[in-house]
Amino acid sequence: MFRSHVMICGGTGCTSSGSDKVAEAFENEILANGLENEVKVIRTGCFGLCALGPIVVIYPEGSFYSRINDSDVKEIVSEHLLKGRPVTKLLYNETVAEDNTIKSLDETAFYKKQVRVALRNCGVINPENIEEYIGYDGYQALGKVLTEMTPDEVIQVILDSGLRGRGGGGFPTGLKWKFASSNRGKVQKYVCCNADEGDPGAFMDRSVLEGDPHALLEAMAIAGYAIGANKGYVYVRAEYPIAVNRLQIAIDQAKEYGLMGENIFGTDFSFDVEIKLGAGAFVCGEETALMTSIEGHRGEPRPRPPFPAVKGLFESPTILNNVETYANIPRIILNGAEWFKSMGTEKSPGTKVFALGGKITNTGLVEIPMGTTLRTVVEEIGGGIPNGKKFKAAQTGGPSGGCIPASLIDTPIDYDNLIAIGSMMGSGGLIVMDEDDCMVDIAKFFLEFTVDESCGKCAPCRIGTKRLLELLNKITSGNGEMEDLVRIKELSEFIKANSLCGLGQTAPNPVLSTLHYFYDEYVEHIQNKRCPAGVCKALLNYKIDQDKCIGCGKCAKNCPADAITKTTYIAPGHKLPSLTIDPAKCVKCGACMDGCKFGAISKG
Secondary structure, eight states, X not given: OOSEEEEEEOSHHHHHTTHHHHHHHHHHXXXXXXXXXXXXXXXXXXXXXXXGOSOEEEETTTEEEOSOOGGXXXXXIIIIIITOOOOGGGBOGGGBOTTSOBOOGGGSTTTTXXXXXXXXXXXXXXXXXXXXXXXXTTTHHHXXXXXXXXXXXXXXXXXXXXXXXXXXXXXXXXXXXXXXXXXXXXXXXXXXXXXXXXXXXXXXXXXXXXXXXXXXXXXXXXXXXXXXXXEEEEEEOTTOHHHHHHHHHHHHHHHHTTSSBSSGGGSXXXXXXXXXEOOSOGGGGSHHHHHHHHXXXXXXXXXXXXXXXXXXXXXXXXXXXXXXXXXXXXXXXXXXXXXXXXXXXXXXXXXXEEEEEESOSSOEEEEEETTOBHHIIIIIISOOOGGXXXXXXXXXSGGGSEEEXXXXXXXXXXXXXXXXXXXXXXXXXXXXXXXXXXXXXXXXXXXXXXXXXXXXXXXXXXXXXXXXXXHHHHHHTTOOOHHHHHHHHHHHXXXXXXXXXXXXXXXXXXXXXXXXXXXXXXXXXXXXXOOTTSOOGGGOOEEEXXXXXXXXXXXXXXXXXXXXXXXXXXXXXXSSOOEEEOTTTOOOOOHHHHHOSSSOEEEO
């Protein structure tokens, strides 16, 4: 038995910040101080509060150390692990009370309104040790369904729970399984997992794979039993090396323990899982394109019907869910449908994981009950907007979603509410924007992404999105006309109605939502040739306030275009002539404004 456990985040975010060096430093210091039989170092998955990485949590105290470098380790070992005195200066400030007592993480603003179901083991266990997963009720749900339940009973529990797919449109998971459940034992069937999350800023599925890979394997085996499949595929991004490695370790361990392979739990049920690396294309997140890619072909979507539940992978009945959806399955089986329905809303039960990013203090991974308001996520869990800026909008659903304006910040987040206001849940990316963001530019950013990622199979998406992007470029370059706004709306509706797959059908959403909620901003770009946020370069004009300028000349030295010259005007109280910018020469790089310490240069 160890008296202390040093839990170190081994997720991608903290690893990129140097958590491996921190872990090595702890192991070396613990050994140097003769504590190797008393203190154990464990590399875990993501704790969620990515803004504070690398993160170290020491139990049993639960002391939460943030932004730790390997140079901090010697002091932590010496003071905390040897003398029992937590190093308060290195602790997350919200966990330290005024009297220097240590508060639990559940008392902090970031964690106290979260409910962890899909992320329950992330940051808690060693993801590369199957025995730790088993110690937290791992594989009990699989054992229960194989020894106590019929396949139809399993499907009924999932139906009763109301679990909806966490990867896109929110289709009922139990209904999808039921569609694929006929002819068990008579035809080959497959269970697929979409771990190819490609939305900019999204990393929910990656974190589950890195922190709790056995939860996915257990759930896929349960799904296989329910529909009568003996083979599963996990289609995972090749850009997720840590996730891929830990998932393979988990598969090997599950086979070694008899929890995957032939005659699981001594029954006649057999199930195996294989990893397929993604092709690097966003469109492969669409279910039929994903299956086409697994088959070894170019990842292009297929017309539906027939739907995958009838004719999917290798033309066999197939179900496909994403990682987060599967991560809920074992807990639903063990705790029951009513337990799951006790969280969230009537039509959107349970919790949802969001990757919180953009202009927000607490960037990271959060899991909240459905129905939690956007205000709660932004102002409480997220810690608000940095630098005193105002909240302007939030983008949910990535390139397929839409922008939620500040006026709708009290909207409860669930599937139906988001669709009603022109957005969508998507896989769970949530990008926060402040007053310095241009909404026309935001729409252009997401549309550029979908133009690049279109597979080109259907003309509405291949050609239509390019024409749509041309109209946005025309507006942001100062050449827009009011008629362009009518063209944008008409073209967007045509693309949505006629594209083959979900990528094209949802590509115009960011454009339509920003046009709806920020129409005045589009008009300002067109009529006044002005970007209110000062983002669109072609519409910028840098000016020097003659009375604020002290004539130091630093801006002129920084200017790469020699566009800044002296004037004859000397402001009151100053000794040198102020300067001016020649708009004909200015390349609008902003170097002058960045270098001015007196606030004399502005853009507009």
